[in-house]
Each structure stands twice: as structure tokens, then as C-alpha cells.
Amino acid sequence: MSGDGTARIPLLLVLSALLLILLGTLEFSAVLLRLAAVCLGLSVLLLTLLWKRRQARRESDFANSVCETLDALMRGREPENYRPYEDSQLSKALGKLVQYHDQAQAGQRQSEMDRQTIQELVSDISHQVKTPMTNIRMFTDILRRHELPEEKRAEVLATLAAQVHKLDFLMQSLIKMSRLEAGTFTLHVEEASLYDTIAQAAGGVLAAANRKRIRITVDCDSRETVRHDPKWTAEALGNLLDNAVKYTPEGGSICISVRPWQFYTRIDVADTGMGIPAAHYHDVFKRFYRAQPSAAAEGVGLGLYLAQGIISRQKGYISVKSEVGKGSTFSVFLLR
Amino acid sequence: MDIAAVHNLKKYFNAGVRQVKAIDGIDLSIEKGKLTAIIGASGSGKTTLLNLIGGLCRPTEGTVTVDGVDLGTLGEDELTVFRRRKIGFVFQGCGLVPELTVRENILLPLALDGSWPDAVFLEELAGLLGLTKKLDCFPCQLSGGGQQSTAIARSLLTKPAVILADEPTGSFDARTSRNVAGLLKMTAETFHQTLVMITHNLELAQLADHVVCLRDGRIAQ
Numbered sequence: 001m002s003g004d005g006t007a008r009i010p011l012l013l014v015l016s017a018l019l020l021i022l023l024g025t026l027e028f029s030a031v032l033l034r035l036a037a038v039c040l041g042l043s044v045l046l047l048t049l050l051w052k053r054r055q056a057r058r059e060s061d062f063a064n065s066v067c068e069t070l071d072a073l074m075r076g077r078e079p080e081n082y083r084p085y086e087d088s089q090l091s092k093a094l095g096k097l098v099q100y101h102d103q104a105q106a107g108q109r110q111s112e113m114d115r116q117t118i119q120e121l122v123s124d125i126s127h128q129v130k131t132p133m134t135n136i137r138m139f140t141d142i143l144r145r146h147e148l149p150e151e152k153r154a155e156v157l158a159t160l161a162a163q164v165h166k167l168d169f170l171m172q173s174l175i176k177m178s179r180l181e182a183g184t185f186t187l188h189v190e191e192a193s194l195y196d197t198i199a200q201a202a203g204g205v206l207a208a209a210n211r212k213r214i215r216i217t218v219d220c221d222s223r224e225t226v227r228h229d230p231k232w233t234a235e236a237l238g239n240l241l242d243n244a245v246k247y248t249p250e251g252g253s254i255c256i257s258v259r260p261w262q263f264y265t266r267i268d269v270a271d272t273g274m275g276i277p278a279a280h281y282h283d284v285f286k287r288f289y290r291a292q293p294s295a296a297a298e299g300v301g302l303g304l305y306l307a308q309g310i311i312s313r314q315k316g317y318i319s320v321k322s323e324v325g326k327g328s329t330f331s332v333f334l335l336r
Numbered sequence: 337m338d339i340a341a342v343h344n345l346k347k348y349f350n351a352g353v354r355q356v357k358a359i360d361g362i363d364l365s366i367e368k369g370k371l372t373a374i375i376g377a378s379g380s381g382k383t384t385l386l387n388l389i390g391g392l393c394r395p396t397e398g399t400v401t402v403d404g405v406d407l408g409t410l411g412e413d414e415l416t417v418f419r420r421r422k423i424g425f426v427f428q429g430c431g432l433v434p435e436l437t438v439r440e441n442i443l444l445p446l447a448l449d450g451s452w453p454d455a456v457f458l459e460e461l462a463g464l465l466g467l468t469k470k471l472d473c474f475p476c477q478l479s480g481g482g483q484q485s486t487a488i489a490r491s492l493l494t495k496p497a498v499i500l501a502d503e504p505t506g507s508f509d510a511r512t513s514r515n516v517a518g519l520l521k522m523t524a525e526t527f528h529q530t531l532v533m534i535t536h537n538l539e540l541a542q543l544a545d546h547v548v549c550l551r552d553g554r555i556a557q
Contacts, residue, residue: 078404084403084418085405085410085414085415085418087413087417092450095421099495106368109337262511263481263485263515263519264514266514281542282542312525317521317543333514
């Protein structure tokens with residue numbers, strides 16, 4: 001606690017006293033001067049001792065306060081001596097300790113939440129797998145036990161294939177989700193063409209869109225580049241487009257537009273589908289969420305959840321604006 | 337876990353012979369590490385509520401607790417120190433000092449507290465907000481969005497318990513609003529900060545984890 005400057009003050013005073021003694025030997029009133037010098041020297045010595053003792057006590061008080069705070073934090077109690085509103089060095093130091101402890105606690109809470117998430121996830125997965133598995137078992141039994149006419153047999157096989165496809169789709173989505181949640185996929189962020197990424201995403205839904213006579217238009221400068229992971233971003237955009245195709249009626253349209261902004265590049269995916277009520281804007285990004293009217297359409301409720309996860313891992317975000325009966329616009333914001 | 341809470345909060349102003357009930361009995365909890373948006377029409381009490389949470393004004397009745405401290409028990413000087421250490425502010429008008437560089441503006445709250453900056457954190461923050469090459473510029477040399485990014489960095493650098501943003505995008509066009517709101521959310525999320533943002537823009541409120549709607553000084557159901 002005592003700095004070099006404060007330690008030099010008593011030294012200077014002792015030197016002054018010695019100087020006075022020296023002067024005293026030269027002057028006429030030598031006795032008086034010598035006496036004054038001795039008194040001064042003794043006072044300086046006393047002051048130095050008192051100063052040192054005070055400093056030692058302050059250091060000890062500081063250390064004790066830090067220890068008390070640490071003890072309280074380790075026992076999970078609120079530290080009694082921490083006053084974040086005090087303008088002192090001690091309050092500042094204790095503030096850092098409390099902040100550090102809070103961060104460690106937050107880490108523990110996150111682990112607990114992760115554990116809970118995994119439990120919920122297992123429950124959700126078993127629920128999702130149950131229906132196609134039951135159907136597969138039922139249709140396999142029908143095929144095994146009954147002699148069916150060729151036409152009926154083909155129909156049951158087609159249903160069986162659809163259930164297997166659904167299960168496969170679910171498993172693929174779950175693998176991606178698990179990689180996303182566990183953070184095991186590595187993003188390869190690079191300055192790449194957004195046009196190519198959009199083309200890759202749109203290519204995946206083109207056949208389904210053609211079947212429903214849905215027109216897809218792209219408004220994007222082919223020279224437009226942005227820092228992103230092309231593969232995963234195409235996956236996220238693909239999920240948005242997949243939803244747009246699913247929920248847009250026959251003959252509708254989907255428009256993809258790109259606008260470079262100051263901090264973000266905005267990619268809009270606008271459809272002329274059934275729309276989403278404002279009250280469900282938040283819900284649509286939740287895992288396994290499926291709105292009632294959309295329950296009939298194929299899907300497991302992971303597409304938007306995955307898309308948001310992929311984009312937020314790249315420090316971007318997704319928002320939605322919609323009008324029921326007229327269509328929805330999902331906007332992806334990629335950090336420039 | 338809640339980082340801030342208000343209980344039975346009331347704030348009345350005297351306007352001549354009439355008494356204006358700006359906040360009229362609000363109970364609210366702000367969850368740690370989340371983004372809470374406060375929405376409502378003009379005059380619904382949004383800014384007054386934020387000022388009360390931030391200790392910028394005293395309530396007529398009720399309590400405000402931030403990070404375990406009841407603000408009503410603090411004197412003016414203590415409240416000033418508490419605000420400096422525990423609360424980050426982002427205002428509509430940025431509130432930057434024009435004579436100071438971007439770096440000096442960001443470091444100002446720490447300098448006032450006699451503290452040293454966390455150099456690594458400053459570097460990380462500047463990188464995330466796109467300010468690395470602009471640290472030695474003056475605010476007037478930046479765009480509106482750039483100035484607000486500086487204000488965001490300033491509010492985050494002290495690692496406060498809660499950041500209060502009063503219409504941080506209010507003076508910008510729709511495009512810059514989305515830009516700045518996105519940056520604010522992204523940085524708060526990256527550094528696990530608690531953010532309370534006032535907005536009248538329902539599209540921006542969508543970014544929040546929790547939305548509180550005020551009407552005539554009360555929470556609308």
C-alpha cells in the first residue's frame with residue numbers, strides 16, 4: 001500500500017534534521033539548535049513508526065475484507081462488506097471479485113440448463129419418432145399377415161416408403177440440430193458470393209416449387225459478396241425456402257431479395273403463403289414448434305430453429321413480418 | 337434469475353394544478369442475460385420507467401432493486417457511483433463528447449471511476465462493432481450508426497449489471513434502426529449482458545426475449 005514517494009518523506013525529514021545539527025555546530029546558539037534538531041529527529045521517528053503501523057493496519061483490513069468476501073461467496077452467501085456504491089479502491093476490488101463469481105455461477109447455471117435441454121430433447125425425439133415407427137410397424141404387419149391385391153399392396157408400400165422418408169428426414173434434422181447445439185460443427189466463414197449461396201439454397205426447393213407452380217424470383221447482384229459460411233448459410237436459407245414452398249398455395253410466388261446495409265446484409269425471403277399471426281412470431285423459431293394450421297403439412301418443426309441457430313452462430317439474426325392470409329417475409333441479417 | 341426488479345412503482349409529476357401519473361403501480365422483473373423490450377405509445381411512461389430503473393430519478397412510491405441494491409437507500413453521491421459501475425446507458429442522441437476521440441469516448445466512464453480498461457475486451461468489442469479502424473476518429477467523422485456503435489461500446493466496456501437503451505434507434509431511418517438494434521442485441525448476447533430496450537417499433541421488439549407493453553403508466557395485459 002505504501003508507495004515509494006511516501007517512504008521518501010521520513011527520509012527527507014531525517015536528512016533535514018541532520019542538516020540542522022550541522023548548522024547548529026556552526027552557529028552561536030548551538031545548544032538550542034541542537035536540542036531542536038534532536039526533538040525534530042525524535043518526532044520524525046515517531047511519525048514514521050505511526051505511519052508504518054497505520055499502513056500495515058490498512059493492508060491487513062484490505063486483505064481481511066477480500067478474504068471475508070471470498071468466504072461469503074464460497075459459502076453461497078451475499079458478501080456483507082461489499083458496497084457497490086462506495087467510491088473506494090476496496091469497493092472496486094470487491095466488485096471485480098463478485099463479478100468473477102457471478103460469471104462462474106452463470107457457467108454452472110448454463111450447464112444445468114443444458115442438462116435440462118437434453119432431457120427435453122430426448123423426450124421430444126421419442127415423441128417425434130413414435131408416430132412414423134407405429135405406422136411402419138402397422139403397415140409391415142398388414143403386408144405380412146394379409147394377402148392384398150397388387151393395387152392395394154402398392155398403396156401400402158408407398159405409405160410405408162413415405163413413413164421411412166419422414167423418419168430419415170427427422171434423423172437428418174436431429175443430427176444437424178445435435179451438431180448445432182453441441183457446437184461441434186465448424187463454421188468456415190469467408191468472403192463469398194451470396195448469389196451462389198442463394199442459388200444453392202433455391203436449387204434444393206426448385207422441384208417442389210415447380211410441382212406447385214410456385215414462381216421463385218431472385219433479386220441479388222451477382223457480384224455481391226459477404227463474409228459467411230456458404231454451406232451452412234445455404235442450409236439455413238434452404239430451410240426458409242422449404243417452409244415458404246410448403247405453406248404457399250399452388251400458383252403463388254416466392255421472392256428472394258438482397259440488400260447490402262451498413263452493418264448487415266439483409267436477405268428477405270417473401271412468400272404469398274398462409275401467413276403467421278403476430279402472437280406466434282417468437283414461437284415459430286422454437287424447436288419442434290408447429291402452428292395448428294401448418295400441422296397438416298409435412299415437416300417436424302426444426303427448420304426455422306436450425307436456420308436461426310446457424311445464422312446466430314455467424315453473429316447474425318432472423319426476423320419475421322407477416323400478414324395472415326397474405327404471406328410472410330423472413331429476413332436474414334448477416335454481419336458484414 | 338432477476339438482475340433488476342421494481343415493486344409497486346409509482347412516479348407522479350405535478351403539472352400546474354394537475355398531477356400526471358407517469359408510472360402508476362408497476363411490478364416488473366428483469367431477467368439476467370436477457371433482452372427485455374419495453375413498448376408502448378408516446379406518453380405511456382416508457383422513458384420514466386427506464387429512468388427509475390437507472391436511478392436517474394426517484395420514485396414517488398415503491399422500490400427499485402438493481403443487482404441486489406435497493407436504490408432508494410442510496411444517497412446522491414452513492415447513486416452516482418452505483419450508476420457508473422452497474423448501469424450502462426445508450427440514449428437516442430448517442431451522448432458522445434465531440435471533443436474526444438472514439439477511443440476516449442468509450443473509455444470515459446472507466447476514466448471517471450479511476451479504473452484501467454481491459455485492453456483485450458476493448459479490442460474484442462471494437463472488432464465486433466466495426467470500430468477498430470475508427471478508434472482515433474472524432475464522432476463527427478462517423479455516420480449515425482457508427483456513433484451509436486461507439487455509444488454501445490461505451491455502455492458495455494464497464495461490464496455493467498444492466499444496459500438501459502432509451503429508443504437507441506429513434507433518430508434513425510428504418511434501415512439504420514435495424515442495423516443498430518441488431519448490433520446492440522448481438523453484442524449483449526455475445527457478452528451475456530442484460531439489456532432493457534425501449535422501442536416504439538414492434539419489428540425491433542421482435543428481437544427481445546421478453547416484451548413489456550406499457551399503457552398509461554401501467555403494464556398492459
